[in-house]
Amino acid sequence: MIKRYKALALQTECKAVNTCKTRDESYAIMQRSLVRILDEIRGSKGFIGPDLKLVVLPEYFLTSFPFGETLQQWKNKACLKTDDPLFDQIKAFCIANSLFVSGNFYELDDNFPDLYFQSSFIIDDEGQMILKYRRLNSMFAPTPHDIFDEYLKVYDYESLFPVADTKLGKLACIASEEILYPEVARCLVMRGAEVFLHSSSEAGSAQLSHKEVAKRARAIESMGYVVSSNSAGISGIKFPFASTDGLSKIVHFEGHVLSEALTGGSMVANSYIDIDALRDYRSKVSMQNYIARQRFELYAPSYTNITHYPPNSFKDQKLSKDLFIKTQAKVIQKLSKK
Known part of the structure; x- marks a missing residue:
């Protein structure tokens, strides 16, 4: 168990594949993006030091998001399986650099050939994909909930809310705007989650945006760390480049921001994660022990009915x-x- 280590919410530019006409063209962009991002992580670790053990990447860091494409067009252009060689590169990198890496991508599943899912992952320092979370709330991407009965014939219910018990503590992923849905974090906390890895692509607003409020709220009510990585702009797509840029951060389990980047590519959002301190905080009898004070039976009938x-x-x-x-x-x- 590594009781105290550094995490980094890497703020990096997203190269969109939306204008690509062929799979080969879009895949080449993904390959170049991955090489650049792994170099940025390597350089960040060299600067931050050997205590850096965990890196979170922005949402859909290899592709950007569908912007006018049909489901089939995006499936053909931008979606990957978890056995893709790009993931082999990340796994080898994690081993070579003693790092856990988390990110978010659009995933293909042979069990549901007409669909894709938006998925978050964690690869550990032994090169194993130890967690895969599929986004459950989305405006325009398919989710397990949209095919709920069929999905549960293939995967069990527990697969919807995965938590990885690791040497860095109990890690879980929250995808993008799902930080606004407290039920997602709550269900992960029920399964022991201590550190939430939040891959996002959002407006880095000077005002306190909805997501900004939610990151601090999730940390407080879940008594857990939030490592939230935002894009450093999206290029190659027809809207202003810096619309999703800035304010990647790490939030302490009491809700205050430990570190935060401004705009552009940045490794500034790095800070220590102290699992011992978190577990001590959760072990105390107090009004602030919101986990221990939960009365789930009160709410279960409302959610059920x-x-x-x-x-x-x-x-x-x-x-x-x-x-x-x-x-x-x-x-x-x-x-x-x-």
Whole structure:
């Protein structure tokens, strides 16, 4: 067990593959991006020092996000399987540099050939992919919830909320705007999560944005660290480059920011993670022990019996981005009647 170590929320530019016409063209961009990012991590560790053990990368760091593409077009252009050679490169890098690396990508699964998922991963310092989390709340990307019954025939329920018990503590991933959904963090805490690895691509606003508030709230209520990595801009896509840029950070389990980057490519968002201190904090009888004071039975019937966004929304439906909009519109219409 490494009781105290440094984590880095690496702020790095995302090279979009949206304008690519072929798979070969987009894959070449992914390869170049990965080489650059691994060099940035190597250089960051050289500067920060040997205490750096954990690096979190921004959301969809290899591709950017679909911006007008159909599900099939994005699947063909930007999605990977976990046995792709790019992951072999990351695994070899983790071994060579004694690092854990976490990131986020668009994933293919042979069990669901018509879909892709937005997935977060952790690769440990022995080159093993020890955790894979598939985003459960998304506006325009398929999720396990959209095919819930079929998904649970292939994977068990526990796979939805994975937590890895490691030498760096109990690690879990939260994808992008899911930091705004306290239920995701809560379900991970139920399974022991201590450090939340948050890959994001968001506005680095001078104001206290929704996500900024949520990062601190999740840290406080979950009594855990949040390592949140944002993009340093997205190039190669038709909107202003720095729209998603800045303020990668590490948040302490009491909610204060330990370190924070400004804009642009940066390794400034690095700080110590003290697992012993966190576990001591969680062990105390106090008003601030929000985990120990949880009364889940009070809330369980409400979550069981009340539905907003329906499961299995893809069942017997033609898959298209319009389906996401129509489903949400139906939910809003139903809620307005209440």
